[in-house]
Amino acid sequence: MISFEEFILDDDSPIYMQIIRYIKQRIAAGSIEDQEEVPSRRALSALLGVNPNTIQKAYHMLEEEGIIVSRSGAKSFTCVRADTVERIRWELTVSSTLQWVKTMKQLGVGREEAWELFEKMWEER
Amino acid sequence: MISFEEFILDDDSPIYMQIIRYIKQRIAAGSIEDQEEVPSRRALSALLGVNPNTIQKAYHMLEEEGIIVSRSGAKSFTCVRADTVERIRWELTVSSTLQWVKTMKQLGVGREEAWELFEKMWEER
Amino acid sequence: MISFEEFILDDDSPIYMQIIRYIKQRIAAGSIEDQEEVPSRRALSALLGVNPNTIQKAYHMLEEEGIIVSRSGAKSFTCVRADTVERIRWELTVSSTLQWVKTMKQLGVGREEAWELFEKMWEER
Amino acid sequence: MISFEEFILDDDSPIYMQIIRYIKQRIAAGSIEDQEEVPSRRALSALLGVNPNTIQKAYHMLEEEGIIVSRSGAKSFTCVRADTVERIRWELTVSSTLQWVKTMKQLGVGREEAWELFEKMWEER
DNA sequence: GTGGTCTAGACCACG
DNA sequence: GTGGTCTAGACCACT
Numbered sequence: 039m040i041s042f043e044e045f046i047l048d049d050d051s052p053i054y055m056q057i058i059r060y061i062k063q064r065i066a067a068g069s070i071e072d073q074e075e076v077p078s079r080r081a082l083s084a085l086l087g088v089n090p091n092t093i094q095k096a097y098h099m100l101e102e103e104g105i106i107v108s109r110s111g112a113k114s115f116t117c118v119r120a121d122t123v124e125r126i127r128w129e130l131t132v133s134s135t136l137q138w139v140k141t142m143k144q145l146g147v148g149r150e151e152a153w154e155l156f157e158k159m160w161e162e163r
Numbered sequence: 164m165i166s167f168e169e170f171i172l173d174d175d176s177p178i179y180m181q182i183i184r185y186i187k188q189r190i191a192a193g194s195i196e197d198q199e200e201v202p203s204r205r206a207l208s209a210l211l212g213v214n215p216n217t218i219q220k221a222y223h224m225l226e227e228e229g230i231i232v233s234r235s236g237a238k239s240f241t242c243v244r245a246d247t248v249e250r251i252r253w254e255l256t257v258s259s260t261l262q263w264v265k266t267m268k269q270l271g272v273g274r275e276e277a278w279e280l281f282e283k284m285w286e287e288r
Numbered sequence: 289m290i291s292f293e294e295f296i297l298d299d300d301s302p303i304y305m306q307i308i309r310y311i312k313q314r315i316a317a318g319s320i321e322d323q324e325e326v327p328s329r330r331a332l333s334a335l336l337g338v339n340p341n342t343i344q345k346a347y348h349m350l351e352e353e354g355i356i357v358s359r360s361g362a363k364s365f366t367c368v369r370a371d372t373v374e375r376i377r378w379e380l381t382v383s384s385t386l387q388w389v390k391t392m393k394q395l396g397v398g399r400e401e402a403w404e405l406f407e408k409m410w411e412e413r
Numbered sequence: 414m415i416s417f418e419e420f421i422l423d424d425d426s427p428i429y430m431q432i433i434r435y436i437k438q439r440i441a442a443g444s445i446e447d448q449e450e451v452p453s454r455r456a457l458s459a460l461l462g463v464n465p466n467t468i469q470k471a472y473h474m475l476e477e478e479g480i481i482v483s484r485s486g487a488k489s490f491t492c493v494r495a496d497t498v499e500r501i502r503w504e505l506t507v508s509s510t511l512q513w514v515k516t517m518k519q520l521g522v523g524r525e526e527a528w529e530l531f532e533k534m535w536e537e538r
Numbered sequence: 539g540t541g542g543t544c545t546a547g548a549c550c551a552c553g
Numbered sequence: 554g555t556g557g558t559c560t561a562g563a564c565c566a567c568t
Contacts, residue, residue, distance in 0.1 A: 044269065048262075051175035052565060060269075067271035089567045131270055131280065138263035139284045144169075145256055146192040149285060155256065156281070159264045160274055177544060203555065214546040219557075235556045236552035294519075300426035302559060317521040328540065339561040344542075360541045361567035381520055381530065387423075388513035389534045394419065394435070395506055396442035399535055405510045406531070410524060427550060464552050540568070546561075553555070 039075045040064070040116070042085055053088055057096040061105070065118055066127035072118040076106055164200045165189070165241070167210055178213055182221035184255075190230065190243055191252035197243040201231060289325045290314070290366070292335055303338055307346035309380075315355070315368055316377035322368040326356060414450045415439070415491070417460055428463055432471040436480070440493055441502035447493040451481055 045060050047053060064070045079097065083090040097114065100106045108114045142152050170185050172178060189195045201222070208215040222239065225231040230247075233239040267277045295310050297303060314320045326347070333340040347364065350356040355372075358364040392402045420435050422428060439445045454472065458465040472489065475481045483489045517527045 049175075050177060050180050054565085055175050063266065063269045067269060069271060091568095092566060095565090127270055130266070131272055132284075134263055134266045134270075135277070135280045135284055138259060139281065141188065141255070141259045143285075144188045144192050145252055145259075146194075147256055152260075152281070152285075153278075155260045156264070156278070159257075159260050160277075179544080204557095205555085214544095216547080216558095217545060220544085222556090233556060234553095237555060239556075300424075300430050302425060304559080305425050313516065313519045317519050319521075329542095330540085339559095341543095341562080342560060345559085347541090358541060359567095362540060363568095364541075377520055380516070381522055382534075384513060384516045384520075385527075385530045385534050388509055389531070391438065391505070391509045394438045394442060395502055395509075396444060397506055402510070402535075403528075403531070405506065406514065406527070409507075409510055409514045410518075410527075429550085466553095467551060470550090541566090543563100543565075545563085548558100548560085550558075551556090 040070055040077060042077065042082065045086065047086070047088075053092050054096040054099070057086075057093070058099060061096075061100060062126060063130055065105070065116070066123060066130050068123060068127070070116055070118065072116060072120070074116045074118075076114040076116060078113070165195055165202060167202065167207060170211070172211065172213075178211075178217050179221040179224070182211075182218065183224060186221075186225060186230070187251050188255055190241070190248060191255050193248065195241055195243060197241060199241045199243075201239040201241060203238070290320055290327060292327065292332060295336070297336065297338075303336075303342050304346040304349070307336075307343065308349060311346075311350060311355070312376050313380055315366070315373060316380050318373065320366055320368060322366060324366045324368075326364040326366060328363070415445055415452060417452065417457065420461065422461070422463075428467050429471040429474070432461075432468070433474060436471075436475060437501060438505055440480070440491070441498060441505050443498060443502070445491055445493065447491060447495070449491045449493075451489040451491060453488070 040061070042060075045057075047056060049056055061070070076097070077085070079090050079093045083093045086093075097106060101108065101114075104117060106114050107117050147155075165186070167185075170182075172181060174181055186195070202210070204215040204218045204222070207218045211218075222231055222233065226233055229242060229244075231239055232242050272280075290311070292310075295307075297306060299306055311320070327335070329340040329343045329347070332343045336343075347356055347358065351358055354367060354369075356364055357367050397405075415436070417435075420432075422431060424431055436445070451472070452460070454465050454468045458468045461468075472481060476483065476489075479492060481489050482492045522530075
């Protein structure tokens with residue numbers, strides 16, 4: 039069963055987008071297996087404190103991408119093809135790092151200052 | 164006159180938010196002076212390919228923060244006070260770094276791997 | 289439920305202003321109760337043939353005046369406190385009468401002629 | 414020369430509309446003759462404290478309706494056909510009175526109360 | 539279904 | 554030309 043313990047809402051982007059991104063990142067990280075069970079709409083909605091329709095929308099789009107499939111009643115399962123995991127992981131890693139580098143440079147933060155910040159925050163969380 | 168050459172729309176977040184963030188980053192980086200001219204709504208909307216109203220909304224919110232001053236019929240200018248620069252710079256640096264660290268951890272990227280990526284991309288761009 | 293059957297768009301003034309004025313007039317006339325249901329944005333927009341956003345703007349301003357209360361996802365209701373009814377009624381009566389008197393004088397209509405017109409039309413409608 | 418002494422801005426409607434309405438009402442009242450001179454754009458703009466472009470827009474629309482004509486340099490003159498004055502005056506009188514009656518009834522103001530208000534305000538202004 | 543927000547286009551008043 | 558406002562349509566999150 040996929041855990042959402044580490045998931046937190048913090049963006050300006052739509053909630054259903056954040057859920058989709060989270061699941062994709064977890065798959066990319068390898069922390070979600072193939073054929074793993076997905077929390078029910080109701081359960082996840084209660085856990086995250088958002089509306090069931092919002093969960094429904096996220097799941098629906100993931101289904102259309104073939105990342106989760108509904109089977110045997112209401113339960114849904116992931117459908118992770120092994121060869122794509124590494125590709126997605128790499129894409130997400132690179133794009134995220136590029137964005138941070140870009141931001142730091144734009145803010146005029148030097149390499150050393152960035153390094154210190156990185157170390158400090160890596161420990162904290 | 165503030166340049167938007169390096170600005171690109173790439174997020175899921177609202178366009179006016181991206182514009183606000185961009186200007187704040189530029190201010191935090193010190194690349195926007197006090198009393199510098201701001202592109203007109205029409206000019207910037209044409210450059211970015213969005214509606215003038217979207218620019219208007221971003222500028223209006225920046226004006227409420229005291230970062231821009233506008234007079235009807237006249238051009239608009241920045242109003243950058245020294246003490247706000249540091250505040251904005253710190254806020255943006257922390258939030259950006261936190262988000263990257265969070266993403267890296269979620270992707271299962273280790274500390275050393277993350278730092279190597281960072282160093283490589285820092286050189287490239 | 290507030291009825292908009294008698295409402296007609298006829299002014300040069302903004303539509304949302306006409307809606308606000310209409311509701312205030314109805315409140316002043318006592319034909320709108322406290323805690324009475326307000327038509328939904330979509331329903332009223334379809335009825336009047338205007339955009340839902342225009343209704344939204346009118347309702348939003350009435351909410352800021354404390355005349356309407358809204359909760360996301362739920363229906364909206366009036367919030368008519370006894371002391372505001374008299375204030376609104378007086379404001380509307382005075383401003384409307386002043387405008388008529390001004391127009392009559394500008395048109396060179398004498399006092400008696402004006403009054404005769406008034407009496408005649410009062411009976412007709 | 415047309416006088417604008419009694420003109421005051423008070424509506425929600427556009428300024429150029431108010432100017433047009435004022436002139437039409439004055440013509441209807443017979444207080445503007447045929448071939449009477451109209452104030453210059455510059456002069457009227459200074460008198461009313463509004464932008465010359467706004468005056469220009471009002472005059473332009475009045476020209477298109479044939480109510481004023483430009484002659485001999487920059488000066489403009491009214492062009493009032495005698496037979497239309499009475500018709501316009503009647504239309505304006507009736508519509509204004511009807512609107513007041515409608516408002517008073519909607520506010521639940523009785524015939525006697527309306528009469529008192531009318532008398533009081535007629536004297537005041 | 540509900541209310542709320544974002545983006546868009548046209549118009550108004552001003553320098 | 555400038556900034557500001559009004560109306561419009563699509564989308565998001567919630568009951």
